[in-house]
Each structure stands twice: as structure tokens, then as C-alpha cells.
Amino acid sequence: MKLLLLLALMPMSVFAEEVVNGADTAWIMTSTALVLFMTLPGLALFYGGLVRTKNILSVLMQCFAIAGIMSILWFIVGYSIAFSGDNPYFGDFSNVLLAQVSMDTVNGSIPESLFAMFQMTFAIITPALIIGGYAERMRFSAVLLFSSIWLLVVYAPITHWVWGGGWLGNVLDYAGGTVVHITAGIAALVAAIVLGPRRGFPKKPMPPHNMTMTITGAAMLWVGWFGFNGGSALAAGGDAAMAILSTHIAASTGAITWMFYEWIKFGKPTALGTVTGMVAGLGTITPASGFVGPAGALVIGFIASIVCFNAVIIIKQKFKIDDSLDVFPVHGVGGIIGTLMAGIFASKELGIFSGQGGWDREAIVIADQLQIQFTGVIATVVYTAVATYIILKVVDMITGLRVNEEEEQQGLDIISHEETGYDL
């Protein structure tokens, strides 16, 4: 027992990078399950409840198909693009088909197979998040083709920039503010613009067909996010614990802020508002989660809700963009302000609001770090926007992007999948 315990806790010795730590492995396997759970069924239900009955299966189906295809692509080539090679902009193909990953290869203190698998769940959820931008009108074949190209052309390279040894390696992005939320948010916005609004928008109300489903999915996102942010520590220690605490506080504050804000502004607090605030809090804390403390997370959650709340209204009512499930104002805007705030609240000079985490936080000078963060945000936004636009145009030429009016009228469930959601 003693010996084993010592081994388990042994601080890596000289050969640190070759030793698998059981506890870290246990936690990252758990986190992997939690992040998969975020997409399936979490996000699928969160999004699915928000569309109209006639499109419910199309959303669930898109989540499933994306999960399957992105996993295969990630295994075949995505992981290699993101995490191999020395090029600062694009990985190489040395790890195609995970050729260099075996039982015995180790990444940090966990098996590399696990690291690749954990990252795979991020590669699933990011394209899945974009569904919210084009929901209820995109052809299924276009969804698949778009997501596949996008994964390899946008997601994998940006992952490489930020986490894979690329040129944005000094951006503080703990769990995917740039990599996941900004890319997904921007892509959804571009898709919403390129595809155009759903017929009837914005005049015709398109209320959620099943709020209980959306709230269930939201709850699952909350729980799963513990693995998303806590797992990004890649170890089971104080870092992960602090990331979970911060994540939870930001989610809570985001939820409650949105609720009260809505209550004040529109007279009633809604369940949809509350869960939206929660997601805004979660998306926003993501890049900061392992760097900040809970008091910082409180501030971040609060700001997230206020800003995203207004972003939703501006995008929909002012710009009349039909980003159907509000991916950009919630995830994109959240990811942006979160990445910026990570540069502030990681600082250890802020008293109770100071950063926490097992990294060299002495080095943070807010102004300098903010500049780095800013660069990361701009690069991610611009590259994602341009690349997404081009990919959509290409896909349009190959499969066409939208179903026609009559098909949209009848609903994607029958049109694309010959199924109906409910026969109660």
C-alpha cells in the first residue's frame, strides 16, 4: 500500500514525462466521459428543445452525426494536425491514425491515448456548437461536409496555435475560450449570415418546442463542464479543483445575473434566461477557469451575463441576424470577453480577486498579458470568420446549403430523415 501510494504520488522523478499517474488518468478518463456527455446528450437536448417540433430530430441527429464523423477525422488526421510538429501554424502528419500512440506512450502524466481521446471530445463539441447558428434550415449533407472541412481547416489549426505548440502558446486559454467558444461562435454567426434567416424571422415567433428538454440539456452542460474545465488541468490536484470551483461560481453568477437582469428589464425572470446566463457564465469562465480564483469567477460570471444578454438582443433585434440559437452572442461574445478577462484576473495583484492555479503567476503583468490575449482573440476571430466563409461557399457549390421553402415548411425531420420526434 505504502509503496503503491508513493508511486502514485511521486512527483515525477527525472523521467517525469514517461510516468503515467493513475490518479490523473482516472480523473481525465472521467473528464472525457463528462465532456462527451456535454455534447451527447447535453448540447443535443439544450439545442433540441429550442427548435420547433418539426426539426427536433434534425438537431439531435446533427449532434450525433457530428460526434461520429469528427471522432473519426480526429483519429485519422485532426489530432496530428493539432498536436504534432514544430510549425507554429499547422501541425504535421506524423501522427496520422495515431500512428505514434501506443499503450506505452505518455503525455505529461497520462497515457497519450487518453490525451488524444480527451481532446477528441473537444473536437466533437466545437462543431456541434455551431449547429445553433444554422439550425432549422441547413441541408444535412451540407452540415456534414461543412463540419468535416471546418474541423480540419479551422479547429485543428487553431488548437495547434494555442495548445499544440503554435504561435499563440502564451495566450492564457485554460480550456478553450479561443479554441472552442470563439471559433464556434464566429462560425455560427458567419453561417447564420451566409444562409440567411429562417423564413418568417423575425416577424413570426418561433418559440422553443420543449423547454423541459432545453433545461435538462443545460443542467447536463453544467455538470459536464466540470470535466471540460477541471479536466483541462490534465491532472487530479489543486489546479483541477480550483478550476471546478471557479467554473461553478461563474455558472451560478451567470445564471442568477441574467435572471435578475431580465426580471428588472422585462418584468419576469424566465427559465430560458436563467439557463442562458448559466451557459454564458460557463463559456466565459472557460479560458480563465484554471487561472482565476472564485471571487474572480464571480466577477467574470456577472460581466458575462450582462454583456451576453445585450449581445443577444443586439444581434437579433438590431442586426436582425438569425443566429437561431444565439451561439455567437453567448459563446462567441463569452469566449472573447472571457479570454480578455483571463488576462486580468489571473494576476496575483488583485487581493481577494487574485488568480489561483499551479502555474507561474508571478510573471503576469496585466497590461502585457492583455495584449497577448487581445492578439489571440483577434487572430482567432479573423481566421475563423474568413475560413468559415470560404468553406460555406465551397460547400454551397457542392451540396447547396439550404433546403427549399417547402421543405423548410414541412420540417427537416421528415424531409431529411423520414422520422418524427413524437407520437405521444
Next chain:
Amino acid sequence: MKLLLLLALMPMSVFAEEVVNGADTAWIMTSTALVLFMTLPGLALFYGGLVRTKNILSVLMQCFAIAGIMSILWFIVGYSIAFSGDNPYFGDFSNVLLAQVSMDTVNGSIPESLFAMFQMTFAIITPALIIGGYAERMRFSAVLLFSSIWLLVVYAPITHWVWGGGWLGNVLDYAGGTVVHITAGIAALVAAIVLGPRRGFPKKPMPPHNMTMTITGAAMLWVGWFGFNGGSALAAGGDAAMAILSTHIAASTGAITWMFYEWIKFGKPTALGTVTGMVAGLGTITPASGFVGPAGALVIGFIASIVCFNAVIIIKQKFKIDDSLDVFPVHGVGGIIGTLMAGIFASKELGIFSGQGGWDREAIVIADQLQIQFTGVIATVVYTAVATYIILKVVDMITGLRVNEEEEQQGLDIISHEETGYDL
């Protein structure tokens, strides 16, 4: 990278109590996710399915809002009240805003941030359990105000008494028989009495609007309870494993006992009965889970179902109290008998029914321990009842407790939240 890794894994210092154990940390992070999962979506769905369609969102919303607000309050002051200071009745304010919790503080073998976070999930579910007592009629503002005061005035102090170094420290309560289930059960009963019954009760039938939702939630409670009880070991070892085994056996026995009892008494075994028995088994085993063995758990699960079954009928049909979702007869009564039985089945003198667990069970003398357990129960019941009553009266003066008749008729979803659950 190297440095970061080293820091993250460094086994803190020479002194054991300051050493974070990775395995324990991994397990308690998992348990934290599981306990959050119990409330969101578990309990929300379990309760939500039982109300009428027009109130479904109000229940889900209350669960969410309570999760958010309790978390913030716990972070700000609740944790400090529960777990700081030497006063036997009430903690101090030295840990307000978790001021003393940093990356490096440790509680037992896990980071203190994690301990605070794990406890936070208990501080969420306890007020959420009370929802079942006042469902379908309480004003949303009253729910929020009541829950907030109750957390700080009832829950946090009683946690201090039992687990935080207070005067009931020698009561055997492994995972919250007194702290969670008795407090919630009694509070629900008092709330049901003070608010009065839903209009139409008991003449008008108010059947569950979505039994599939209730059963789904029940299943999640079962799974999550592994974290609730198993996590209360605060370590990943034989203790936690035995707690999970006992928990599972009690849930199974509770479910099956209720099913057969109903079958015999009313001619048909129902799904609602079965899951209610499961919850009764789980609530009842909670205080005993880490002290007893599986054979003891079998007896506890059996007794739980028989007693709670009759309690449900007595409260509703004899006393005509509209504890709408039967919180008191299931959780309150379960918590009481579970706490008492913990004093029996923890004993090592019972052959196959003997206690298990990594604590000094030689010391248990059933008669003595029962007296201690009894004191714990009485203190919790009396204090909770009185304090809850006063809080409700205060809240009534500030916001009013109930919606009016017409609002109750129309349903809380529209009235309080301007939303509807389903538009299928």
C-alpha cells in the same frame, strides 16, 4: 511546461495532513459532479414530472435558481458558518468569500477548494428538496428569499453542529441523514402547513404530468447518490466502496419492497411507487451508508420502504397535509429512521448484519449510540421546525408566500415566468 507540471504534481510538503492525494481528489471531483447531477437535472426532473403541466417550468426554474443562489451564498458566507471556528453552535466568519482557501490549502487529503465545492453541492440539494413541499403554489420571489435565509439560518448551522466541529459531532451521520434529509423533510412539512394545500386538494386528483420525466430523474438520483454517499468518505478506498455498495443495496431493497407492498395492498405495482421506494431507501441509508454493511443496508432499505409508504398515506389521507411531492414522509421520515438505524447497524456485534467502514467501530455500544442519535434527531427536528416557521412568516410579510387563486389556476409557468413547458 515542465515547471507547470512539477508544481501541479508536487506532493505539497512533509506533513501528511497537508498532502493532497491525487486519487482521493479525483474521486471527490467526480463525486462533486455526481451530486450536482442529482439536483440538476436529477431532482429537477424527478419533481418536475410530478406536477401538472402548467407548473413544470416553475419547478425546474426553482431548482436552477436555488442552485445558483445557494452556491453564491455558500461561497460568500455559508461555508464559513458551517466549517469555521470553535463555537459549538455556529461557525465564525473567518472564511467569508473563502478568504483562507487557496491553491495550497488542504482538507484531509484533498484540496480545501474541493472540499468547499463538494459541500456546496449538498448546500444546493437540501433547499432544492424542500421545493416538493410548496410546489405549484408559492411565489417565486418568496421561494428565493426563503431558500436563502433558510440556508444560512438552518442548513449551515446544523452542518456546523454535525460535521463542522459542533456539539453533535458524535452523531453518526455519514452523508446527511440529519443535515440534509431531516432538515429538508421538516422544512417541507412546515412549508406545506403554513402555505396551506393547493386548491382542490385532496378532492381533485393532481396526477403527475410526465411520469417518464419523474422516472428519468429518479434514475439520475440513484446514480448521483453514489457520489453523495461514496464521496462522503472524502477518499477513494474501501470506505467509499463499501458506502456505495450499501447505498445501492438499500436503494434496490427500498424500490422492490415498495413495489411488492403496493402490489399486495392496492393490487398493482406502480412505477411511481417503485422509484419512491428507491428514494426512501436512499434517503434512509444516507446517514448509515459508510458505517453499515450490505446486509444491514438490506434491512434498512426494507424498513425504509415500509415506514415511508405508510407515512405518505398518513400525512396525505389522515392529516390532509398537502406536502405536494411527499418530501416529509420520504426524506424526513427516512432521515429520522436512517439516523436511528445507523446507531444500530454500525455495531460490529450483529454477525452478517454488522457494520463496516474504516472508523473505530469497536467503540459502538448500541444503546449509548442510539441515545446520541436520538439527541441528534430531536435537535435537528425541533430547530428546523421552529426556524423554518419563523422564516416563512418573515418572508410572508416581505413578499407574500402564495400566488392568488386565479394565478394558481393559470399555473406558475405563465404567471411567474411567462413561458410554457411544451409546444409539441
Next chain:
Amino acid sequence: MKLLLLLALMPMSVFAEEVVNGADTAWIMTSTALVLFMTLPGLALFYGGLVRTKNILSVLMQCFAIAGIMSILWFIVGYSIAFSGDNPYFGDFSNVLLAQVSMDTVNGSIPESLFAMFQMTFAIITPALIIGGYAERMRFSAVLLFSSIWLLVVYAPITHWVWGGGWLGNVLDYAGGTVVHITAGIAALVAAIVLGPRRGFPKKPMPPHNMTMTITGAAMLWVGWFGFNGGSALAAGGDAAMAILSTHIAASTGAITWMFYEWIKFGKPTALGTVTGMVAGLGTITPASGFVGPAGALVIGFIASIVCFNAVIIIKQKFKIDDSLDVFPVHGVGGIIGTLMAGIFASKELGIFSGQGGWDREAIVIADQLQIQFTGVIATVVYTAVATYIILKVVDMITGLRVNEEEEQQGLDIISHEETGYDL
């Protein structure tokens, strides 16, 4: 790494059995929760969505009741039959009521209480899988009696053969291809034949009443399967990680293959097809999961979908057997081909498709191993078929197997449980 691994895998040496490894324990507790989650609510929802509204609660109820009763039986005698004694065909009764399991007994590197509990979740899901064969027409009392006898007469002995030191110990079955999927699939087929088809089959269409429920359940199965296969490593290391990776790749490939196959063959890709392919991939990789690598898993997932797809159509349309939810063609056939393919892809001679895993894979000679696998399959199929048939006949004499025509018409929810699923 080597040492740790050795300890973790060491088959019971002199010191081994006394050492609990915290990390392994943490992971197996998590896995236990995940496997329970597969049945409740995963499988319950997956199956529940596929039946007609009038039978939805009967399916959920059967899952719950089976979970409860199998747990109790496993605790009382099932575990002892499966995992005690030296007889190659049937365990002994030395561990009845887990008499020899205490706080301090260890199995490998985890507490034996945990091992028994982990195995219990397998003993729950296997009889629960069979529900799909007799859904919508079997009497509830017959379901309970059949499942109980079947657990002790079929499941526990076959578990003993393969995992409990029995005569099939050299069959490669990592997580239950024979033990779980073949037994359940064959039993469902036999039950479907013995009970006869639902009235109206195959003329009358009986479409799923709630596809969103089925997809939700499918997603939960996917996530939970990480515990099913990853947990079968019984340790938190490279083995478990590789098993999870393979599992995930097979699920993805299975899903996407079925989707495209259907798209080509019937003109539309369906959500039900996609999740069915996913389950086929998961069922098929199960026996192979810890032995093969991800590239092998890709091939296995692909073959699984192609074969199971055709099996579904053949069973239903050619043989007109009403295996209502397609248990045999998906789980049974998947289990068979998976067990056979395990014998191939475990080999280390296959280049990128070679096996992975912390076991002595040098020893594998494909031809020899295939023969062993084949023996395992045949033995399991034959014994299960014969025993299931006899058990059903016995149960028929005691309780009768089917409800009558009018009851079937009205639906099992009202008839067996006096409840209805929805009152929206």
C-alpha cells in the same frame, strides 16, 4: 510506469491481494456509476422511446424492477455463483450474502466490495437488455420471475465460465461480448419466438412513440460505455485509456456506417439508424475493447454496422420474428462477431491494426485464438438458448407469459401498473 503497471495487473501474487490502489478504486467507482447509468436511465430511455405510448411505463418499470431485484439476487447468491470456487462450470456458495467480503478484502488492486458492486451493474444490464425482445406483451410477474431465474441459471454461470475462473477463461472477452451481449441477444430471440409477435406484427406499423427519448438514452449508453469497457481494465492506466479510445472509435464508426448505409439503401439517413449503428458498434467492440487498438476498432465498428444492419432486416422481414427492439440482431449478432474479431485484432501482427493493451499479446496466434473464441461463442449461444427456453416454459406454467389480447390492446401501463406516461 512498468512497476505500477505490473502491480496493477499482477495476477494475485502474494502481496498483491492486500493492496488497494486509490486511483484504481476511484476509477472503478466512477465506472460503476457509469454502468448503472447505462441501465438507469440510459437503456430505459433508449428502449422506452421505441415502444408505443401505452407501454412506455411498462418498459421503464421493468428496467427499474430488474435493477432492484437483480442487485439483491447478486448480493445474496449471484456473485458467489459467478466468482467463487474452483469448479469450472459453476461457482460455489461460499460467498453467499458476500459473507467473505469486508472492508479489508481486496480484489486485484481494488476493494472486493467494489469489484462485487461493479460486477453487479453488469448483472443488472444484461437481463435488462432482454426486455427489448419481449416488450409490449409480457406479463409483469413473468418478467420478474424470468429475469430472476435467468440471472442465476444463465448469467451467473456463464460469467463464471469466462471471468470467474471457469472453463472458458482463455476466451478473450474484455467487457462482456459473450457474458453480456450474446447471452442477452440469444435470450431475447428465444423470448420473442416463445412469446410470439405483438398483435398486428408485422403488418401494423408500430413506430417509436418518442424518438427524442430513444436518442437521449442512446447518448447515455455511449457515455456510460466508457465505464463498461474502460472499467473492465479494473485499473486506471493505459489499458483503460486504450479501451475507451477503441470503444469510442467503434461507436463512431458504427453510427456513421449505419447512417451512410441506410442513406444509400433507403434514400435517407435516420436518427434511429445512426444510434442503432452506434449501439451495434459498442456491443461489438465490447469483447475486444481492451485488446485492440483504435484502427482495429474502426474496422470492427464498420463490420458491426454492416452485419447488424442486415441482421435486423433478416430477422424482422425474412423470419418475421418480433424481437421487438432488435436485441438479437444488434447485441447478439454484435456480441458474436465482436468476440470472433477480438481473436483477430488482438494480434500484434497487423501493423496499424494491431492489438493494444497491457497483456501478453505476444502469445496470440490468430488461428488458435479464433478457435478458442469460436468455442466460447458456441458454448454461450447453445447454453443460453436451451436454458432460456426451459426457463420461459417454466415461467409460463407458473404465471403465464403474455397478457391477453384486450390487455395488449389497452396497453401495459394501465393494465399492469395503473399509470399513464404522459398527461401533457
Next chain:
Amino acid sequence: MKFVTAILRPHKLDDVREALSEVGVSGITVTEVKGFGRQKGHTELYRGAEYQVDFLPKIKLEIAIPASKLDEVIEAIKNVANSGKVGDGKIFVSNLDKVVRIRTGETDKDAL
């Protein structure tokens, strides 16, 4: 014979059924409907988008009766379903040519 169609507030169903039983009506067919009329609806609010729901849940009762019972039936419904607030609903009466009881083939009054 007359065919009475009544639009009512949903929660009045049980009371109306009882009142009808008392005047000897032994069969009713009920449909969930949505009504649009003078009674104003409510707003719903989804992420800042407020919209007006004009169609309110109502129930529709269809009752075949002998002409002789018409006044009694109208009276019974009116008494119980009347809450005095806008939205209580309407009773529509039309003529019924023929009634057949499927089970027995009985027709008209015998079939009611």
C-alpha cells in the same frame, strides 16, 4: 335531436360533467382546443423576444341530446361554467338528423 357544442375553460370540465349527469346526459365527447376571442392572451418571453399568445387553451364538449332536453342542458352548462369573466365560452346548438350506436345499431333517441 340536437347537437350541443360548448366551449369552456379547461378547469370547468369536471364540474360541467357532473352537472350534465344530473340532468341525465349520459355521454359526452371532449376535445382540447385553442380559442381566440375577446379574452386577451398572455405574453411569453424567450431570450428577450416577447410575443403575444392569442390562442388560449379551452375545451370543447360535444353532446348529442333529445331536443326536449335542450333548455335543461344549456341551463346546466351555463350555471356551472359561468365565472363572470371574459372567456367563459359559448354554447352552439345545431340540429341532428340521426344518431347510430355502433355497438347495437340502435338509432336516434335509443342511441343516446
Next chain:
Amino acid sequence: MKFVTAILRPHKLDDVREALSEVGVSGITVTEVKGFGRQKGHTELYRGAEYQVDFLPKIKLEIAIPASKLDEVIEAIKNVANSGKVGDGKIFVSNLDKVVRIRTGETDKDAL
């Protein structure tokens, strides 16, 4: 023209539709309804509280036909929907003034 309203057991729908097709009825409108009548309901049981469900699921068919087809249609429905047990339902017939086919503007018989 006549307007036939038939209340049936839900599982008879497909058979009745076929029988109607055979007598040349080309359009039907179907509504899920709840029926209250002689057929007794079932009890439901929730945590020991038993209660009586009196309203049973039925389907309502509405069929506009030329008067000439009335007997045939009634016969067709009766034959197929009749199980001989209480609760088989009723057929109600009333007069129809006018029919318009929205698409073409055709009226009356041409619109059927």
C-alpha cells in the same frame, strides 16, 4: 350533403379508413378526443392515491359526403368499428349546407 361525425375506438382507425375508401369516401378529418359514456374507465394509482379516470381516449372522424352515400357510409363504419363491447361509439349525422374546396374554389359535391 351530410356531415357524418363518428366517435370510435382509437385502434379501429385504420380499418375504418379502409372500409370508407371502399365505399368511395376520399377525405376524412380525424381528431383525438376523450369520451365519457357508458363504458367505464380505469383507475390510476399514484403513491397510494387511487383515482378514477372516466374519460377514455377515442377518435372522432368527420366526413362530408353526398346525402346519397349516407347509408353506405354508416353501414361501412358500423361493420368495422363494431366489437360488440360497450364503448364502440356513435355516429352522428347532420345536414351540410355548403362545401368549398379551398384550392380550386369548387363547391358542394364537386368539392368533396
Next chain:
Amino acid sequence: MKFVTAILRPHKLDDVREALSEVGVSGITVTEVKGFGRQKGHTELYRGAEYQVDFLPKIKLEIAIPASKLDEVIEAIKNVANSGKVGDGKIFVSNLDKVVRIRTGETDKDAL
């Protein structure tokens, strides 16, 4: 008075309601129904079992109006609900003997 029953495509509801408001119709009762007619349904596919869904979602409007308004109302519905494709639906008109407003007891035209 006349009782107008219109079967329409579901997504036409809002437009028709507006058109009716314009001709002074102040009350409508709406039911979700399934229609069977010339318009062909779709197939659904479940694990290789394809089957035909013949009943299509439609909505039924019931509108009580003074006889004088009949033509106007028919015209209003026709104009808006007409898409020129099979399945646009029908309008059925029958006679209405009596109307009662439950709240006030007003009858006939006053009750509309």
C-alpha cells in the same frame, strides 16, 4: 346563423386569423386534427421498416357567424389559405340554431 368549419394547413393559421379579424370575425375555435385526402403523405423509416403516413397534420377552425357574413368569411379564408397545391383543405358550412354566451347568457347574434 352559420357554423363554418374550415380544414387548413397548419402554418396558415396566423394569416387566416388576421384575414378573419378584418372581416369582423371576433371569435374562433381551433383544433389540431389529422387529415386524409387527396394530398399524399410521407414515408417514415425505422430500422429498415418503411411505412406510409397517410394522415397529415391539419388545423380545423370552427367559426360561428351571422348568416349575412358567410360569403365574406368564405372569401377571406379562401384567399389566404389557398396555395394552389393539393391539400389546401375545405370549408364546410352548416346551419346553427342557437348560440349562448355563457358569461352573460346573451343569445344568438348578441352572443357572437
